Amino acid sequence: MSSYVVTGASRGLGYAFIVHLASIPGNTVIGLVRNAESTRSRLVADGVNNITILQADITDRTALKKAADETTKITGGKLDYLINNAAFLSHISAFKTLGDFNDDPETLEADLLDSFRSNVVGVTHTINAFIPLLQSGTAKKVANISTGMADIDLINDFHIPIGAPYSISKAALNALTAKYNALYAAPSLPLSSRILFLSISPGVVATDESGVPPTPEQIEGGKAMAAQFKEYAPDFSGPISPQTSVEMVMRVLEEKSVEKGDGGRFVSHKGDQRWL
Ligand SMILES: NC(=O)c1ccc[n+]([C@@H]2O[C@H](COP(=O)([O-])OP(=O)(O)OC[C@H]3O[C@@H](n4cnc5c(N)ncnc54)[C@H](OP(=O)(O)O)[C@@H]3O)[C@@H](O)[C@H]2O)c1
Structure with missing residues (x-):
């Protein structure tokens, strides 16, 4: 069967990815998280015992290299699928517009940089750390989890000014996907060595596990x-x-x-551009 590395596997969609993939007999599933102990405990509580959890903040290149080395030991130097799920989802700007920060440019700048550091730079480091394993794998597929909120036509057509740092960073992630496709699925490469890079939006997903009631701003x-x-x-x-x-x-x-020409594309959980 296949081997998978999923980032941001501690909770939300990432946790659902590893549990789902590990439920398929024969799969080798590795989750990268920032707090390995708590995720291991959660898996034990859920009765799941066939997932390897490794510690790696995706903004930490040393930790990613170590995680890739550990993965090599588990899989014999191969990886079929890398799922770049981890992301910085800002609570500061989620429901604010760029104009709301006119009097607080420092907060806006920090939020833009935090979004870019995790959602673009972190994904770049993750892909670079695992590329040698993917090149030796069979499936050779990388999913960069994006969002419909990064669709520029959607932003324009429906006038969505909120959540700008997140949307901008995910739009940059989509460009990153295309750049990796240009590099690792170039027509000059033998078909068997080309790697599929896809940006995939997962839809609107109920992932909030905080139990914290929404603020009036969040409700509105x-x-x-x-x-x-x-x-x-x-x-x-x-x-x-x-x-x-x-x-x-x-x-x-x-x-x-x-082969079907899907490399570098930005699609939804429905396989097209329907984000909901
Ligand atoms: N939920 C939705 O409706 C929705 C819609 C569109 C797109 N998405 C995308 O789907 C993915 C998962 O979203 P979600 O709703 O499951 O988010 P979430 O519940 O907030 O989980 C985010 C995950 O990313 C991890 N993470 C954040 N920064 C990290 C870093 N620097 N290094 C390593 N791990 C890091 C978090 O780890 P910690 O536990 O350590 O914080 C957590 O596991 C994201 O890429 C998001 O943009 C979600």
Whole structure:
């Protein structure tokens, strides 16, 4: 069967990815997290005992190199799938516009840089650390988990000014995906050595495990987003579960290929540009 590395596997979608992938007999599943002990404890509590959890903040190149070396020992130097799921989701700017920071440019600058450091630079370091393993793998597929909020047509057509640092960093992630496709799926390379890079949006997913009640700003922002979602997709009936999202994302990742011309593309959990 196949081997998988998933980043940001401690909670939310990342945790759902590793549990789902490990439920398929024969898979080798490795989760990268910032706090290995707590994720291991969670897996034990959930009765899952066939996942390896490794410590790696994706902004830490030394930790990523160590995680790649550990993975090499487990898989014999190969990796089939890398799922770049970890992301910085800013609570500061999620429901604010760029204009809301006119009097606080330092906070805006820090938020933009934090978003870029994790969602672009961190993913770059992760891919570079695991590229030798992917080149030796069989499936040769990398999913960069993106978001419909990075779709420039959507932002323009529905006038979505909030969450700018996150959207901008994920749009840059989509460009990063294309750049890796240009490098590792170039027509000059033998077909068998080309690696598929895809940006995939997972849909709107119910991943908040904090149990913290939303602030009035979050409630108002959520209502405004829901109204825009209704306009964009009248049949939208609310967030999907992490399990459903993961199954849909994996189906898309299975179907897409370099041979079909999918390399470097930005698609949704439905395999096209329908984000909801
Ligand atoms: N949920 C949605 O509706 C939705 C919609 C569109 C796209 N997405 C994308 O889906 C992915 C997962 O989202 P989610 O909702 O599951 O988010 P989440 O619940 O906030 O989880 C984020 C994960 O990323 C990890 N992480 C953050 N920064 C990291 C770093 N520097 N190094 C390593 N791990 C780091 C977190 O680890 P800690 O536990 O250590 O903080 C956590 O495991 C993200 O890429 C997000 O942009 C989600």
